[in-house]
Amino acid sequence: MIFDLHSHTSFSDGALQPSELMARAMERQVTTLAITDHDTVDAYRHLPQDHGGIELVAGIEFSTQWQSTGIHVLGLNIDPGSAAIQAGVRFQTNARMQRARKIAEKLEKRGIENALAGAAELASGSYIGRPHFAQHVINVGKARDMHAAFKNYLGDGKAGDVRQHWAELAQIIEWIRDANGIAVLAHPLKYKLTRTRLKRLLADFIELGGEGMEVVSGQQTPQHTSGMVQVCVELGLLASCGSDFHGPGKRWAELGSFTPLPPRVTPVWERF
Ligand code: AMP
Ligand code: MN
Ligand code: MN
Numbered sequence: 001m002i003f004d005l006h007s008h009t010s011f012s013d014g015a016l017q018p019s020e021l022m023a024r025a026m027e028r029q030v031t032t033l034a035i036t037d038h039d040t041v042d043a044y045r046h047l048p049q050d051h052g053g054i055e056l057v058a059g060i061e062f063s064t065q066w067q068s069t070g071i072h073v074l075g076l077n078i079d080p081g082s083a084a085i086q087a088g089v090r091f092q093t094n095a096r097m098q099r100a101r102k103i104a105e106k107l108e109k110r111g112i113e114n115a116l117a118g119a120a121e122l123a124s125g126s127y128i129g130r131p132h133f134a135q136h137v138i139n140v141g142k143a144r145d146m147h148a149a150f151k152n153y154l155g156d157g158k159a160g161d162v163r164q165h166w167a168e169l170a171q172i173i174e175w176i177r178d179a180n181g182i183a184v185l186a187h188p189l190k191y192k193l194t195r196t197r198l199k200r201l202l203a204d205f206i207e208l209g210g211e212g213m214e215v216v217s218g219q220q221t222p223q224h225t226s227g228m229v230q231v232c233v234e235l236g237l238l239a240s241c242g243s244d245f246h247g248p249g250k251r252w253a254e255l256g257s258f259t260p261l262p263p264r265v266t267p268v269w270e271r272f
C-alpha cells in the first residue's frame with residue numbers, strides 16, 4: 001500500500017490534468033492519492049469517471065501565515081463540496097486575485113509587460129500563483145527557466161514576493177474541521193525554522209485544532225525523517241506522507257517516491 005497524500009494538478013500549479021495525474025499514480029503503484037491543490041478544490045469537479053483502482057482522498061493545501069512565516073496547511077479527507085471549504089476557497093481566491101494585481105504592478109515596473117493577462121492565461125481555475133508569473137517572465141524572454149525567474153523576480157525579497165495576508169491559521173483550521181477533515185502541517189522542514197520554533201508553531205497549531213504533520217515530504221534524508229518522527233511522537237500528532245508532486249521530471253518529488261512512515265508513528269489514514 002502506498003499512500004501519497006500531497007499532489008497538485010493543473011488546477012493549481014501542477015503540470016497534469018486530474019486524469020493524467022491519476023494514471024501516473026497508478027503506474028507508480030500508488031494505492032491512495034490525495035489531490036491537494038493550493039487553495040482550490042476545482043480538480044474534484046474534473047475527475048475521470050473511472051478511477052482505475054486508485055482510492056482518492058479529497059484534500060486541499062491552504063496558504064496562511066504563522067507569525068511572520070508563510071506556511072501551508074493540508075486539509076485531508078475533507079468534503080470538498082461543504083459550505084466551509086467553499087467559503088475558504090472563495091476567501092483565498094479573492095486574496096490571490098488581489099495579490100496577483102500587486103505582483104503584476106511590481107513586475108511591470110521591472111519591465112515585464114502584460115504580466116497579469118499573461119499569468120491569468122497560463123492559469124486554469126481559481127488559482128493564479130507565482131509559478132504562472134514565473135512562466136510569463138520566461139515566455140517574454142526575461143528568464144531562462146523557473147529557477148532563474150524565482151531567483152530574480154518572484155522569490156524571497158524580490159519584486160513579485162508580495163506579502164499576502166491570507167486567512168488566519170485559526171480560520172483555515174476551522175474551515176478544515178467544519179468540512180470533516182484533518183488539518184495537517186505541510187512540509188515542516190521547508191520553513192527553515194529552528195527545532196524550537198517549529199515546536200512552538202506546532203503547539204499553536206494543535207491548540208487551534210490541528211491534528212497532524214507531514215513526517216515525510218518527498219525525498220528527504222534519513223536524519224530529517226527521524227527528526228520529524230521525534231517531533232511527531234513527542235507532540236502526539238498524526239503522521240502524514242506525500243510527494244508534493246507538481247509534474248514529471250523532478251526526481252525528489254515524484255508520485256509515490258518516498259520512504260514509508262516508520263511504525264513508531266500513527267498514520268493519519270487511521271482516522272479516515
Ligand atoms: P504561491 O502559491 O503563488 O505563493 O506560489 C508558491 C508555489 O511556487 C509553491 O507551491 C511552489 O510550487 C512554487 N515555488 C516556490 N518557490 C519556487 C522556486 N524557487 N522554484 C520553482 N517553484 C517554486
Ligand atoms: Mn506549488
Ligand atoms: Mn506547499
Ligand code: MN
Pocket residue numbers: 006007008061244
Ligand atoms: Mn504542495
